[in-house]
Amino acid sequence: MRKQLGLVPTIALLATLAGASASLGQEPIVVVGWGGNWDKAYKEGVWDVYTAETGIPIVIEEWAGELAKVRAQVQSGNITWDLVSPEAPSVEIGCAEGLFVPLTPEITGPPESYIPGTIHECGVASDTWATILAYDADAIEGEGPKSWADFWDVEKFPGKRGMLAQAQYTLENAVMAMGVPADKVYEELRKPGGIDRAFAKLDEIKPHVVWWTSSTQGMQNLDSGEVVMTDAYNARVTNDIVNEGKNYVIAWDAGFLFGTDMWAVVKGAPHEAEALELLKWFSVPENQAGFSKLYAYGTGRVEAADFVDPEWQKHLPTSPQHAQFGATYDTDFWVENKEALEQRFQTWLAQ
Amino acid sequence: MAGAIGGVSDSSGALPRKGAVSRSGRNRIALVLLVVPLVAFILLLFVWPVLRFLALAVDNSDVAENLPRTAAAISSWDAQAGELPDDAVFRALVDDLADARAAGRDGVLAQLINQREVGTRFLVIRTAQAAAAGELAAEPARATLLAAFPGWDNPRLWRVLARDSSPLTANYLLASLDLTRTPEGAVVPVPADQAIFVSLLLRTVWISLVVTGICAVLALPLAQAIVSAPKSWSRVMFALVLFPLWTSLLVRTVIWIIMLQKNGPVNAALVAFGLAPEPLSLIYTRFSLYVTMVQVLLPLMVLSIVSVMRRISPNYMKAALSLGAPWLVAWVRVQLPLILPGVLAGSAIVFVFALGYYITPELVGGPGERMISSYIAFFTNETLNWGMGAALSLQLIGILVGAAIAFRLAAILFRRRPA
Numbered sequence: 001m002r003k004q005l006g007l008v009p010t011i012a013l014l015a016t017l018a019g020a021s022a023s024l025g026q027e028p029i030v031v032v033g034w035g036g037n038w039d040k041a042y043k044e045g046v047w048d049v050y051t052a053e054t055g056i057p058i059v060i061e062e063w064a065g066e067l068a069k070v071r072a073q074v075q076s077g078n079i080t081w082d083l084v085s086p087e088a089p090s091v092e093i094g095c096a097e098g099l100f101v102p103l104t105p106e107i108t109g110p111p112e113s114y115i116p117g118t119i120h121e122c123g124v125a126s127d128t129w130a131t132i133l134a135y136d137a138d139a140i141e142g143e144g145p146k147s148w149a150d151f152w153d154v155e156k157f158p159g160k161r162g163m164l165a166q167a168q169y170t171l172e173n174a175v176m177a178m179g180v181p182a183d184k185v186y187e188e189l190r191k192p193g194g195i196d197r198a199f200a201k202l203d204e205i206k207p208h209v210v211w212w213t214s215s216t217q218g219m220q221n222l223d224s225g226e227v228v229m230t231d232a233y234n235a236r237v238t239n240d241i242v243n244e245g246k247n248y249v250i251a252w253d254a255g256f257l258f259g260t261d262m263w264a265v266v267k268g269a270p271h272e273a274e275a276l277e278l279l280k281w282f283s284v285p286e287n288q289a290g291f292s293k294l295y296a297y298g299t300g301r302v303e304a305a306d307f308v309d310p311e312w313q314k315h316l317p318t319s320p321q322h323a324q325f326g327a328t329y330d331t332d333f334w335v336e337n338k339e340a341l342e343q344r345f346q347t348w349l350a351q
Numbered sequence: 352m353a354g355a356i357g358g359v360s361d362s363s364g365a366l367p368r369k370g371a372v373s374r375s376g377r378n379r380i381a382l383v384l385l386v387v388p389l390v391a392f393i394l395l396l397f398v399w400p401v402l403r404f405l406a407l408a409v410d411n412s413d414v415a416e417n418l419p420r421t422a423a424a425i426s427s428w429d430a431q432a433g434e435l436p437d438d439a440v441f442r443a444l445v446d447d448l449a450d451a452r453a454a455g456r457d458g459v460l461a462q463l464i465n466q467r468e469v470g471t472r473f474l475v476i477r478t479a480q481a482a483a484a485g486e487l488a489a490e491p492a493r494a495t496l497l498a499a500f501p502g503w504d505n506p507r508l509w510r511v512l513a514r515d516s517s518p519l520t521a522n523y524l525l526a527s528l529d530l531t532r533t534p535e536g537a538v539v540p541v542p543a544d545q546a547i548f549v550s551l552l553l554r555t556v557w558i559s560l561v562v563t564g565i566c567a568v569l570a571l572p573l574a575q576a577i578v579s580a581p582k583s584w585s586r587v588m589f590a591l592v593l594f595p596l597w598t599s600l601l602v603r604t605v606i607w608i609i610m611l612q613k614n615g616p617v618n619a620a621l622v623a624f625g626l627a628p629e630p631l632s633l634i635y636t637r638f639s640l641y642v643t644m645v646q647v648l649l650p651l652m653v654l655s656i657v658s659v660m661r662r663i664s665p666n667y668m669k670a671a672l673s674l675g676a677p678w679l680v681a682w683v684r685v686q687l688p689l690i691l692p693g694v695l696a697g698s699a700i701v702f703v704f705a706l707g708y709y710i711t712p713e714l715v716g717g718p719g720e721r722m723i724s725s726y727i728a729f730f731t732n733e734t735l736n737w738g739m740g741a742a743l744s745l746q747l748i749g750i751l752v753g754a755a756i757a758f759r760l761a762a763i764l765f766r767r768r769p770a
Contacts, residue, residue, distance in 0.1 A: 096476045097458040158631065165718065210635050225613040226634065317357075331731040337471040339734050346555055346729060347547045348717040 003051070008343035028057040029271050029278055032084040035062035037239075038127070038295060045290030050281060056274065058220070065090060070099050070266060082275040085126040088117070088260045089335045094120035100264040107280045109301065115318055117328030118300035123262030124283060125300030126258045127291065130258040130317035130326060131169045133251040134237045135229035136222055145229055147254045148177040152201070154208050161301060162230030165211035172257050173231055174201040180254040182327035189333065195341070211349070236298035238315040249311050252322045259329045260300075282350055289319060292316055392449070400703075405748075408527075408741035411520035414467075414512070417460045418447040422516035430513045433506055435493065441503075442492035444512075452483035466736060467511045474502040493629045496700040520738075527742035552746055555722040557711075558637075559705035562644045565697050566652040569645065570697065571690070574656035575682075589657070596650040604711050607643045608634055611715075647711065648704055652697035659693025691765045699758045706750060723747055 024172040030049065033039040039060050047058040061081065063069060073079045086094065094100050100122035105111060108124050118125035133151055135144050139159070145151055151161060151173070163170055175185045175198050188194050210227050213217035215236050221227045223246070234256075240246040263282065265275045282288050288299040289307035298304075298318025305319055313319040317326055415422040420443035428436040451457045461475035478500050481487050489495045492509065497504050514520075525531060529546040530538050576590045595603060610617050611633040618630035633639055667689065671681035709724035723743055730740035 071455075071458055093458070093472065093476075096473055096480075097461075098480070213713070220608075221612075224615070225630075226632075336465070336472060339466055339736075340469040340546075342734060344545075346726070347545055350547050350551060350721060351544070 026056050027271060028059040029274050030059050030061060030080060030082045030269075031278075032061045032063050032081050033063070035083060041291055041294035042126075045292075045294045046282065046287065047334070049287065049290055050278060054281075056278075056299045058278075063092045065261070067094055067099075070094060071097070074099050074268065077268075079266055079269050082269040082271045083262065083263055083265055083278065085263055086123075088120065088123075088262055088329070088331045089338070091120050091123040091262045091264050092331050092335055094264065095120065099267060101267050101276065103276075103279070105263075107276055107283060109283045114300045114304055115298070115302055115323070117258075117331075118260050118262075120262060123264040124279065124296075125260045125293070126263045127297040127299060128258050128260045128299045128318050130234045130256045131164070131231055132234045132237070132256040132317070133173075133229065133254040134222065134232045134234075134248055135251065136225075137247045137249050139225060139228045143256065144249055145208060145251055147251075148173055150253070151229060152177045152205050154205075157228060158209075159228035160210050160226060160233075161205060161208055162212055162218050162227035163205075163209045164218065164231055165213050165349060167337065168329075169231065169257070170202065170345070171195070171198045171341070172329075174205075176255045177201055177205075182257055182325060185257065185327065186330040186333050199344075203346070234315070234317055235296040242315075245290075252317075253325050256317065256322075256326045257329050258298075258317045258326050283340040292318075397668075404737075405741050405745055407737045408523050408745050409519050409521065410738065410741075411515055411522075412518040414460070414463050415518055417451050417456055417463075418444065418512070418516075420444075421447050421512060425509070425513045425516050428509070428513060430510045435504065435506060436509055438491045438493045441496050442490075445478075445487045445492055445496060448479040448680050449485075452479040462735070463474060464508075464511070466734075467515065468508045469504075471502065471508060476502060478503070490539075523738040524745070526739065527746060534691035548743070548746075551721075551723055551726065552564040552750075555706060555747075556750060558640070558644075558720070558722060559702050559708075562641060562648060563702045563706045565641065565645050566649050566701050567694055567698055569649060570652040570656050571694070573694075574653050574660055574690075575686075577653070577657055578660045589608040592650050592653050595646070600647060601710065603726060604643055604714050607646070607715055611639050611642070634715060635717040637716070637720055639710055640720045643711055643715045644705060648701045651700050651704065652694075655697035655700060656690060656693040659690055660695075663689045688765070692762065695758060695762055695765065699754070702754055703751065705746065706754075 031042075033042055034177065043060060047060065049239075051057055060312055063084070065086050067086055070081065070084060070086075071094075073081060091100065095102070102121050103124065108114075108119060111119050114124070115128070118128055131146065133148060137144060140157060145153075145157055150157060153303060163173070171189065172182075172185050175188050175194075176182060178188075178197070178201055180188045189198060210221055212230070215233055217238060218230055218232055219236055222230050222232075223240075228273060234250060237248050237250055241248050263279055265279060266273060269275060283301065284304035286307050287300040288301060289304040291297070292308050296315040298316045300322065305313060305316070308316065308319075314321065316322070325338075370625060412759055421440060424440045424443040425436060428440060448457065448460075451460050457476055457479035461472045461479070464475050465472035478487075478496070481499060487495050487499060502508075507728070507760070522532065525538060526541075527548050529541050529549045532538055571714045573588075573592070577585050577592070609615055612618070613630045613634075615634075617633060618627070621627040622630060663686070667685050668681055671685045672678065674682070706722075708722055711730060712720045712722050713725055723746060727740045727743045727747075730736045
């Protein structure tokens with residue numbers, strides 16, 4: 001027994017040495033993701049596969065999408081990150097500032113093979129997530145809500161609603177509650193008075209809302225019965241359904257918007273060429289599907305869905321049966337209006 | 352050394368006195384040396400950074416520093432005329448943006464300008480790119496720039512640049528009091544649907560006062576019980592008061608979310624005993640915020656009252672009782688005035704702590720319970736509008752100063768009354 005226990009550190013040491021010698025010939029590519037299960041899914045489903053195929057090691061770091069950190073590295077000339085995953089609006093800004101390497105179709109594959117909004121001059125989708133309407137089927141008798149108008153209808157569905165306490169996502173939901181389909185939401189918001197109308201619609205539901213700021217809090221409120229329905233990030237709901245056996249339902253047909261995080265190569269990064277090679281490999285549908293198999297977020301290439309188990313596909317926002325109800329977040333709209341609208345939203349919230 | 356000097360200057364005095372002086376001089380030096388690290392620590396790591404941050408409330412130099420030539424050239428422009436500035440200003444701007452791009456500062460600059468005039472971020476970035484590439488060199492500068500980037504044909508944007516070309520501004524302080532400046536320079540209240548900070552200020556003070564009051568009322572009998580109880584009991588009760596104090600603030604806060612939620616134990620008990628027909632909405636309300644804050648802060652109040660109470664001889668109460676006063680009257684007229692310094696000290700501590708509460712209102716309150724600190728965090732972390740964050744911090748400090756004066760006055764008043 002004692003001998004066996006002694007073996008464990010020895011094996012661990014050997015494994016470490018083996019790992020070190022493997023990476024001796026090749027410096028690792030530094031990839032920066034969103035942490036937690038997200039990084040874990042990427043490591044197991046994508047990066048480990050690449051390392052196994054090519055022998056090129058990959059090191060994973062974690063961030064929260066702060067473009068200022070990339071800016072600081074580029075400005076100081078001390079760049080340590082090769083491949084990063086910012087949100088689409090940050091890719092747009094960083095690309096204009098020249099922080100990211102522009103990509104060619106040779107690397108990304110044909111742009112028309114991507115779901116609209118998941119490819120950019122400087123990036124391809126690392127994941128597409130959706131903000132959806134979810135409810136606890138155990139807490140609602142009979143038919144559940146089918147639309148955002150139902151979400152607003154407290155007569156038909158009594159009980160509190162959970163909503164994310166920020167302007168982005170919430171304004172879109174309010175517009176959909178007025179009967180506007182997802183793909184017409186920004187057209188409506190850009191009309192004169194469109195934003196005022198969205199806030200007026202929010203006034204109606206305000207007394208019935210329990211606001212959340214972190215995903216965990218939002219799901220906890222649904223779990224504890226504090227709210228009967230909530231807006232949420234789809235993978236969080238799927239996680240609770242699959243891993244905790246909750247009887248939650250995602251009302252995909254109510255309409256949803258999906259956002260995209262994108263892989264972008266930092267300009268002047270120490271392994272810029274290697275990172276571009278990696279991105280080229282990632283752009284093959286089969287390779288990027290490795291992520292969606294493990295995490296309920298989609299990727300960019302339309303054909304990637306073919307490599308995901310049909311049973312699991314029903315959890316993905318990008319799967320054919322759901323995509324018809326969704327539309328992408330309007331990056332331009334939020335890049336320009338984010339600060340002003342978030343401030344107005346906080347004021348509205350406090351009144 | 353100082354002791355020796357003291358000894359020399361004191362040569363006329365008697366010997367024992369001389370010894371006393373020199374010892375006290377040496378003590379003073381030792382005292383100063385002992386305090387030096389603390390003072391240095393406070394100055395370097397507390398006062399200096401705090402002042403630096405507060406200065407941001409009136410600091411406006413970030414735009415002007417990045418656009419030095421524009422700031423100089425635009426001062427001669429009449430912002431009220433409704434026309435665009437002349438060629439010289441446009442030329443200055445193109446040169447400044449080219450420099451900013453070369454220094455890698457164009458992204459930050461675009462963010463700063465977009466904060467002030469929404470929708471100009473890409474205009475600034477793309478203009479800076481073109482300027483750095485020498486594409487905007489042709490004269491006249493104004494016609495060249497407007498042809499390439501029509502977005503600059505916007506007098507409002509130029510007025511923002513003109514306004515921010517001075518290094519100091521009162522705009523953040525005005526905004527933190529729900530005031531704004533018209534283009535003519537008059538100070539007026541903001542429209543009612545944008546007014547938030549005055550009510551936020553009043554709400555913060557009100558919540559802190561209510562919490563302080565509840566803590567005082569709850570702590571008085573508890574402290575009396577701890578002091579009057581037999582020694583062993585007193586120790587147990589004291590430990591029970593201290594115990595939560597050693598627990599993490601977050602734990603104590605989150606416990607209340609579990610206790611008060613829809614299917615939590617409190618609601619279950621209410622329904623089981625028929626006190627409520629169905630589970631109530633207890634969490635994310637003002638009620639839950641008061642409950643949590645009082646629970647978290649109560650030990651501080653109890654501690655300060657107990658420390659004062661222990662020093663009061665029980666003979667005063669005994670005397671009052673033996674002279675025929677009912678217990679309650681004796682307590683209110685004899686014991687309470689003696690305890691008041693402890694109540695005041697405890698109130699000061701609880702009030703000051705409550706004022707800065709941030710995570711508890713965020714977790715157990717709704718949006719209507721958010722206090723000033725939440726908004727300071729919002730402005731410094733999320734919108735990166737540090738000027739607003741600093742202006743709101745100044746308000747907090749203002750309340751603190753006001754509270755300090757009020758407590759001092761109250762202490763003086765109460766000290767006089769028994770006399």
